[in-house]
Amino acid sequence: MVRMPTYRAVITGIGCVSPFGVGGYDLVAEVLKANVSAIQPLQSFPTADLTSCLGAEIPAAYLPKTEEARRWSRLSQMTVLACRQAVAEAGLCDSAALGQAGLVVGSQFGDLRSTEAFCLGFLRKGPLGLSPLLFPSTVMNAMAGTTSIALGLQGPMLTLNQVGVAGELAVARAMLLLRAGRASAVIACGVDELFPRLYETLVQLRVPSPRGHGEEVCRPFDQRHNGPILGEGATAVVLELPEHAQMRGAPMLAEVRSACWGGIPARPGHFPMLPQGQHPVLDQALTEAAVHPADVGMAYLSSCGDPQHDAMELACIADTFGPHGPLLTSVTHLTGEYGGLGTFRVAAAVATVRQGISPTLDYLRQPIRTDVRFAVQPVTPPPAVVLAHGLAPGGVHTAILIGRLHDTSDVAQ
Amino acid sequence: MDQHHVRSDARRVVVTGLGAVSPYGRGWEVYWQGLAQGQCKIGPLTLFPTDGFRSCLAGELPAATVRALGTAQQSRATRFLLAAAQEALQNAALDPVALTTAAVSIGGAGGGMLGVEDWYWARYHQPQGSHRQVALRSMLPTQQTDALAYHLRIGGPRESPILACGSSAAAIATVTDLIETGVVDVGLAGGVDTLTRLCFMGFNALKLLDPQPCRPFARDRRGMSLGEGAAVLVLESSQHAMARGAPVRAWVGGCGLSSDAFHPTAPPTDAEGAVRAMREALARAHLTPADITYINAHGTGTVQNDRAEAVALAEVFGPGNVLVSSTKSLIGHTMGAAGALEAVATIGALEAGLLPPTANLWEPDPAIPFDCIPHTARPATLDCAMSNSFGFGGQNVSLIFLRPEAAG
Numbered sequence: 001m002v003r004m005p006t007y008r009a010v011i012t013g014i015g016c017v018s019p020f021g022v023g024g025y026d027l028v029a030e031v032l033k034a035n036v037s038a039i040q041p042l043q044s045f046p047t048a049d050l051t052s053c054l055g056a057e058i059p060a061a062y063l064p065k066t067e068e069a070r071r072w073s074r075l076s077q078m079t080v081l082a083c084r085q086a087v088a089e090a091g092l093c094d095s096a097a098l099g100q101a102g103l104v105v106g107s108q109f110g111d112l113r114s115t116e117a118f119c120l121g122f123l124r125k126g127p128l129g130l131s132p133l134l135f136p137s138t139v140m141n142a143m144a145g146t147t148s149i150a151l152g153l154q155g156p157m158l159t160l161n162q163v164g165v166a167g168e169l170a171v172a173r174a175m176l177l178l179r180a181g182r183a184s185a186v187i188a189c190g191v192d193e194l195f196p197r198l199y200e201t202l203v204q205l206r207v208p209s210p211r212g213h214g215e216e217v218c219r220p221f222d223q224r225h226n227g228p229i230l231g232e233g234a235t236a237v238v239l240e241l242p243e244h245a246q247m248r249g250a251p252m253l254a255e256v257r258s259a260c261w262g263g264i265p266a267r268p269g270h271f272p273m274l275p276q277g278q279h280p281v282l283d284q285a286l287t288e289a290a291v292h293p294a295d296v297g298m299a300y301l302s303s304c305g306d307p308q309h310d311a312m313e314l315a316c317i318a319d320t321f322g323p324h325g326p327l328l329t330s331v332t333h334l335t336g337e338y339g340g341l342g343t344f345r346v347a348a349a350v351a352t353v354r355q356g357i358s359p360t361l362d363y364l365r366q367p368i369r370t371d372v373r374f375a376v377q378p379v380t381p382p383p384a385v386v387l388a389h390g391l392a393p394g395g396v397h398t399a400i401l402i403g404r405l406h407d408t409s410d411v412a413q
Numbered sequence: 414m415d416q417h418h419v420r421s422d423a424r425r426v427v428v429t430g431l432g433a434v435s436p437y438g439r440g441w442e443v444y445w446q447g448l449a450q451g452q453c454k455i456g457p458l459t460l461f462p463t464d465g466f467r468s469c470l471a472g473e474l475p476a477a478t479v480r481a482l483g484t485a486q487q488s489r490a491t492r493f494l495l496a497a498a499q500e501a502l503q504n505a506a507l508d509p510v511a512l513t514t515a516a517v518s519i520g521g522a523g524g525g526m527l528g529v530e531d532w533y534w535a536r537y538h539q540p541q542g543s544h545r546q547v548a549l550r551s552m553l554p555t556q557q558t559d560a561l562a563y564h565l566r567i568g569g570p571r572e573s574p575i576l577a578c579g580s581s582a583a584a585i586a587t588v589t590d591l592i593e594t595g596v597v598d599v600g601l602a603g604g605v606d607t608l609t610r611l612c613f614m615g616f617n618a619l620k621l622l623d624p625q626p627c628r629p630f631a632r633d634r635r636g637m638s639l640g641e642g643a644a645v646l647v648l649e650s651s652q653h654a655m656a657r658g659a660p661v662r663a664w665v666g667g668c669g670l671s672s673d674a675f676h677p678t679a680p681p682t683d684a685e686g687a688v689r690a691m692r693e694a695l696a697r698a699h700l701t702p703a704d705i706t707y708i709n710a711h712g713t714g715t716v717q718n719d720r721a722e723a724v725a726l727a728e729v730f731g732p733g734n735v736l737v738s739s740t741k742s743l744i745g746h747t748m749g750a751a752g753a754l755e756a757v758a759t760i761g762a763l764e765a766g767l768l769p770p771t772a773n774l775w776e777p778d779p780a781i782p783f784d785c786i787p788h789t790a791r792p793a794t795l796d797c798a799m800s801n802s803f804g805f806g807g808q809n810v811s812l813i814f815l816r817p818e819a820a821g
Binding site for chain 1: 465466514517521522524530533534537546549550551553554555556559560562563565566567568569570571572573574575576577583587590591593594596610611614615616617618619620670671672673674675676677678686689804805806807808
């Protein structure tokens with residue numbers, strides 16, 4: 001008996017604002033293929049007094065300079081630009097469907113840059129120093145609000161605050177909007193930015209590498225891992241009901257076969273103790289997608305070089321898939337780590353199912369587990385199904401299965 | 414969109430538990446009694462200095478209530494939220510085992526920002542000093558949700574929607590969607606926000622704070638008063654609730670979500686987005702405008718918002734065809750918690766057959782063509798009521814609740 005996915009959507013457009021440039025599907029594919037890291041010494045603010053100095057920054061030249069964009073915060077600029085690119089690639093621009101489209105933005109920190117600037121106005125000059133123009137940006141839904149105005153999106157709009165897996169959550173929540181009949185097309189965008197005070201505070205909290213242990217470097221899954229390197233970016237994907245995309249003749253890049261999320265109770269800020277053999281989110285994602293674990297050819301993990309994160313996520317994957325599970329890879333050694341990165345992982349999964357392009361973990365010398373398979377060689381042939389997996393401090397757990405289109409009989413070709 | 418919305422009776426969503434902490438104190442009954450008595454709790458703000466601001470008022474939780482809300486190691490927001498959630502669960506008589514697969518969606522805006530402000534202010538004034546960074550652990554709204562999930566061992570889908578003032582109304586819509594689509598059977602939905610300098614400074618900068626307790630729908634209204642609190646609702650599929658013999662407080666008729674795509678802080682004059690949200694909620698509830706007796710309005714007390722909401726209500730229901738009140742006039746605008754607190758108020762009105770009043774409404778604005786229930790709660794026979802929440806960024810959420818006897 002052929003099992004069919006419970007619910008599905010197609011991805012029709014990708015937009016990406018990253019240290020590598022601004023673009024759509026092709027940019028993501030190029031980044032994965034080149035497998036060159038954007039991590040380097042930070043240029044935009046001094047780090048001499050800090051114990052970390054690396055990051056993956058977006059050069060100012062990549063962001064828009066238009067009159068319209070000058071009114072937006074930097075984070076809103078990134079969000080609008082990524083969403084515009086995705087909408088253009090999906091062929092949704094200027095269509096009636098765009099006005100009805102939904103928007104879900106996931107972010108870990110929101111616009112702390114504007115928040116600090118607003119507060120400093122008060123601290124320096126009292127109530128007269130407060131800028132009414134800055135205040136709206138201090139609310140975390142400002143990026144979504146700005147994007148909806150810039151693109152004319154009048155459908156349901158949500159902003160989700162989430163540590164670590166805000167991007168994955170945006171995709172999963174966008175799927176729920178489709179499933180609940182609230183929209184026929186939804187843009188899911190993950191976004192976060194680097195800014196000096198946040199970087200400095202996270203370094204003081206010993207969040208990024210090196211945490212007092214050797215070289216400052218991003219090495220997920222390797223025994224030499226000692227924390228993430230921070231990055232920034234915005235990636236948007238357009239999700240549509242297959243019949244909607246078909247009706248308007250949209251380009252279909254890949255299929256979302258399932259997108260599930262749940263939570264494993266954990267102390268806030270800590271990773272959960274995983275109940276061995278019980279990973280309902282992964283089980284549900286596989287069941288809903290009607291996919292056997294052996295059919296998942298590759299998995300993009302959210303692990304970023306934090307030793308606890310790496311260990312917990314690998315335990316979860318090993319439990320579910322066993323020793324012959326998917327090739328495991330990461331993008332954080334290329335892009336740096338930020339809360340909204342998950343939409344980039346989903347976009348990467350699209351490139352992997354379409355063209356077999358995926359990053360290899362060239363730095364991996366001493367893997368922390370030997371009972372799983374890491375992507376140290378290019379994946380051939382292109383896997384039909386790829387997992388974008390997320391596990392966050394606090395216990396939020398996501399699993400999104402991306403499938404190649406021609407593997408599904410009832411999705412428009 | 415409605416052609417995709419197919420909901421079986423078994424998947425209809427019911428409310429089985431309520432919990433609240435509000436400027437009246439701890440507990441949803443305390444909250445409801447305060448509203449029903451029309452007792453305005455907007456008074457002098459004591460949490461931080463207000464020198465030089467337009468207003469020195471807010472709806473602040475009594476200090477004795479806050480002290481009684483568990484450990485001071487947790488942020489003020491976390492303590493509010495845990496208290497509201499524990500009450501809601503008790504109220505629903507829900508077996509904690511059901512929480513292992515339950516959803517939780519908690520809306521907010523400021524999170525634990527109050528504590529972070531203390532840290533940042535101290536750091537600014539004494540850069541070389543040693544400042545405790547513990548408050549940073551609960552800065553983000555999601556960290557309150559995580560704390561709740563941890564304390565109650567909630568294992569299902571978890572999220573923290575941020576839609577400014579519509580956050581917790583959206584949380585209710587999220588859990589409703591998760592239940593209706595069969596993803597979960599049970600979920601906790603709600604919101605929490607505390608008073609913060611950031612919010613107070615922001616609305617002061619926008620000149621949207623009323624120096625007096627706010628006067629929604631009044632001719633001389635001058636803006637809002639801020640407030641704080643938390644509310645949590647236990648939502649279940651009707652099948653799940655019936656199977657365990659749970660007390661049903663109300664049914665969730667339908668939820669509407671829309672965006673204005675107009676302006677970061679101002680609604681369009683025709684309030685077209687709000688109209689769409691209300692119509693979507695009606696369509697999903699399979700109701701007509703005539704079925705709705707009462708609207709718990711967003712009703713902030715700002716000139717623009719009240720006028721725009723009245724335009725939207727007139728467009729959907731016809732001028733004067735529904736009774737409208739703003740409970741923000743009693744406790745202030747609780748930001749991310751407002752949608753959930755007002756949902757609780759709306760359910761209270763359905764249960765009691767009593768509509769909470771709009772306080773401080775001495776001279777109604779003639780441009781608002783509705784009876785806004787001034788000063789005193791009003792008895793009414795009602796089966797269905799709507800709660801509106803609109804937020805910065807042009808976010809609109811409308812929720813419809815039904816009396817169990819009217820749900821059919």
